[in-house]
Amino acid sequence: MLAREVYAQPAIDVARALLGCTLVHVDDGVRRGGRIVETEAYLGPHDRACHASKGRSARTESMFLEPGHAYVYLIYGMYDCFNVVTDRVDYPAAVLIRALAPLEGCLGDTDGPGKLCRALRITRRHDRLDLASPTSSLFLEAGPPPAHIDRGPRVGVDYAGSWARRHLRFWARRDPWVSGVSAAIRRLRSRG
């Protein structure tokens, strides 16, 4: 299980460090997990794409907890997204886990933030959970980092002005489980 010190760094460093690690949910005795291949960093209150940039609220309260806690929220009325709280207490920064390479017990695809929560059965009831607690059923494990890390703009944050253009999304180079990749391959194949 990853120690709290790993999470207690700036979100941009945690986003890189988590690539290659394994996300595990022991779901009613069943292990469901995958290797992290894609992340996004949300740097803090000044980051206009960060949910907490508009201030503290019931939804964003978990981002103000100690690093190593979970921030799980509902998006578009139907998908849960899983984040790890980073940096320091009372400072709202987090890393969104965007894609996994499935390893065990996954219920469906894991190449997207909503999909991986569905596949690991992670929901808002896991919000505020301490991932660094020895008794937690949801946690991360260390793993070998990818040989190459690519970076680019975050997805779906066009509203965030200049913050939308910053390269705060990280992924394992040429990994087929990075979000959008398998869909792009399918398109190419069908085109001939």
Added chain:
DNA sequence: TGCACGATGAAC
């Protein structure tokens, strides 16, 4: 109290 919109995914 009402309403526009989103850190998405899937169908067309």
Added chain:
DNA sequence: TTCATCGTGCAC
């Protein structure tokens, strides 16, 4: 490109 679907945040 469009739509499903609902909690949040902000306007009124």
